[in-house]
Amino acid sequence: MRDYHVTVLSNKQVSNRYWHLIVDSSDLKEAIEPGQFFNIKSTDYQTYYPLLRRPFSIYRIKEDTLEFLYKAEGAGTKQLATYKPGQKISLLGPAGVSYSIPKNCKKILLLARGVGIATLAALAQKADQMNIEIYAILSARNKDDLLATKTIEKYCTKVYCVTEEDKTSDVEHVRRMIHDLIKTHHIDAAYTCGSRRLSMLLQKITKANGITSQVALEEYMACGMGVCYSCVCDIKRQGVMQTVKSCEDGPVFPLEEVIFE
Amino acid sequence: MRDYHVTVLSNKQVSNRYWHLIVDSSDLKEAIEPGQFFNIKSTDYQTYYPLLRRPFSIYRIKEDTLEFLYKAEGAGTKQLATYKPGQKISLLGPAGVSYSIPKNCKKILLLARGVGIATLAALAQKADQMNIEIYAILSARNKDDLLATKTIEKYCTKVYCVTEEDKTSDVEHVRRMIHDLIKTHHIDAAYTCGSRRLSMLLQKITKANGITSQVALEEYMACGMGVCYSCVCDIKRQGVMQTVKSCEDGPVFPLEEVIFE
């Protein structure tokens, strides 16, 4: 983990609400794993507005580039969207615990919603390199928000898309899809990101079916480096309730440990 | 006076430290006179940095355009320099008391330093239209800072430049130049802007020689519309000391009234 000042190679709007950022990462010598994130300083000058960095998980990891996918919504992400190729940007990371793929894993299930799709895209890329069969259910408000679908399709055996627009994204429907999937295929591990509702659903199903599963949480982070305790969440580990820092002990947690109140 | 949202037509660096801004003023229906100023909002978005507007006097007034010349130095002027043609900018004004040219005036003297040259350029333009002979002494740190010289030369009978670089700008030397000028020509009125030292000098000379003279002050302004009392200065009017607002009662004052401590 370091504060890297890297060069923006590309920063483009890819759908109504989403942007795609590519930076030159040739100076980063550390290993970067899916599920980890960088804390990005969205403002370059001394306005201190917005004051704090914003955490974004890694979307794609290549030899000399790093990619992020983000929703330009609030002050920070809107500011981020103003970066032009050639400008320097400050990235603090890589931070946090990554997703892990169990040994001898053959088939996995990805369940993502919204920008969570970006986070799982990185995992899909890695799993594909390990020759794992990937089944993905991607959920979004509408088709325009189903970003990264093309990227993720490249790696997956099968991708299912559900949206509010098509009235296919309700929890009941997704539950049936997951059940069908795990009935047809022997799923070794499941991963989710981007929705509390879907995480709770997956938690129940994987518990009932004895499937290893992990979730990447998106808690509000002030420092992103384990010092401020703003990003805490409650987990139950070996029967003991603990308040942990999601920036350091997470953002990826075993799904069964997470307490969704 | 109004808060005009006008379009930037051009905003270019014209020397090492100075910038030249041209805006579309076709919507401004008010009369604008040399010595008046606009209070310009240098930041367009909600960063509130810098918080306040910055006052700039009018450099050139044309049919459908207004021009400003400014030194990009602190937070506000640096921000101002980032405006691109086509962007909207907020101008509050015209504000303040303008320079006035006495009736039957034939010859005037301008004494300007630094960006004060911009302020007096507008006056030169007007005086020239009135067929007045103009003699100007322009002072600056170095030749590069002698901006607007070309603009002002067009209107003037004779322009003298002095700089620190050439070791010609010391008060003694300028005093001799002014004395020579008023000995050779019958100067009806004198105007100054941009330097306290030179203003004090001109105050003494014009008083001794019974020449009408005016100065445009550059006090710190928070509101620029006469409500905050941050821009006050002391003047002596008809023998009575008064604290007046330079944004409303000025920025142009009869030189003999100003108290330079």
Added chain:
Amino acid sequence: MEVDIGGMKITNPVMPASGAFGEGMDRVIDFNLLGALIPKSITKYPQRGNRTPRACETKGGMINSIGIQSKGIDYYLKETIPYYEQYSIPLISSISAESIDEFVEMSSIIASVTSVAALELNISCPNLKNNGQAFGMSDDITYQLVNRVRKVTDKPILVKLTPNVTDIQSIALAAERAGADSLVVANTPLAMAIDIHTRRPKIGNIMGGLSGPAIKPIIVRQIYQVHEVSQLPIIGCGGIMTADDAIEMMLAGASAVQVGTANFVSPTAMIDIIAGIQTYMEEHQLHRIDELIGGVIVMNQREEDYI
């Protein structure tokens, strides 16, 4: 959007903050659109005000130390009040004085002018007779001051509190017990800035009041605290730049708001804020402004669902 401020009805909850508003602004906005008018605080005798520089910028704010540059009460009665009489909305006179007696004397004179709708007592300025402490820094003095003024007028008394206190609730309650009709929360936090190259304070008077967006979170907290203990209508003041800021203060407990520094940044700010509150009320289907006042939900604070 009508609000009742201690008996004074105003057609909308937005008014200027004293000292950051004045006659010169009539060229830029229509005063009749505002909730009320408050000229700069007036003193008994003409005063020159503080030495310059009188204002400087800070990150997200500005410091001012104008002192009360004032032409005195005679000029105020002869020129200022008549000027504001041309407008149809309530005129609130902000009064600044050096002693309780002077507050009483001035209040009595100004309140007797028919066109003055209410008085605002600026008890946040340093009291020269009390070692520079502001009147509003003590419960006792606040009580005495307001109580004495209460006896000389029936017009609504607004008391402008200072934020520079350990316990704003007890000061608020002192003003309330003494008969205040409304509390303005609050004046400016005392602040200072130094130019590191000249080594001089950026303000001629060394210290001054901090205003602008930087202070809003402190003021919102104080409004909330005062609203917890006092029944009086609160006028929120400090750092409002947009309608959202005004709404935030109303949710915290303010019945109306005052806008200062924002006028300098954008002279139409108050008009924009009135429009913005209206839009918010329509969007949230609120029919009366009362539904907003003190409407913050503090029960069952929990993390927002992040689906």
Added chain:
Amino acid sequence: MEVDIGGMKITNPVMPASGAFGEGMDRVIDFNLLGALIPKSITKYPQRGNRTPRACETKGGMINSIGIQSKGIDYYLKETIPYYEQYSIPLISSISAESIDEFVEMSSIIASVTSVAALELNISCPNLKNNGQAFGMSDDITYQLVNRVRKVTDKPILVKLTPNVTDIQSIALAAERAGADSLVVANTPLAMAIDIHTRRPKIGNIMGGLSGPAIKPIIVRQIYQVHEVSQLPIIGCGGIMTADDAIEMMLAGASAVQVGTANFVSPTAMIDIIAGIQTYMEEHQLHRIDELIGGVIVMNQREEDYI
């Protein structure tokens, strides 16, 4: 750049602010370059801390209400202190307690650890036994608290004052009389923010402390005020983002500074600030840091020449 803080020599005047610094940062900066190390305030018993959300942004600042999430004093002695022993610079332990007795007990235990160079008493947090008022809001309680701790240790005692008081000078003097060696000016102004769409406070605990650039002018003023009356070395804290901010506080009267929120924005901020102070001293031909401390020029305040 060496400074003496009540007997403790530090090689440069820049150190972290408690709670905005921690072990995780060793991956990003070399701790040995700092003036001192201050981990997050420790409580006697393990505590969960406050409900989330625990932080939010404001214009030019942020509000936090972490509560003291702490693993308790046993963990601190067994894990935290030994971790910091690997560094060669002084370790200052920040202590937070619920009663004077608890402050005394904890101070005595922690001060007896050889590698602890000094104690920082965080008297700015609410005292549950006293109706939520912070210890540092009362001269008397501040005096008693510091006086009792003074009796159990000879190590330097730093007292971290709260800015939320009417008269910071009298609190500073109470701490000084009671035997404090240094004053940290100051903790965070109490603040609040409300989400106008959900109508909920942006902080789970409703209110929290405001930090970041927004508060600097308030803190600079308090440093100046404390420096006027107290002989103790002051550590300035609140809103420092750059070397210029640190120098401003030193000119106001601080002997050293603490940096909090800036670490979140730029984890190398403290290192950059140390370098920036050095550059400033060279440019202004200052040979000793003492030439900076309290160096503000307040005589003959006059307008700057505008040539």
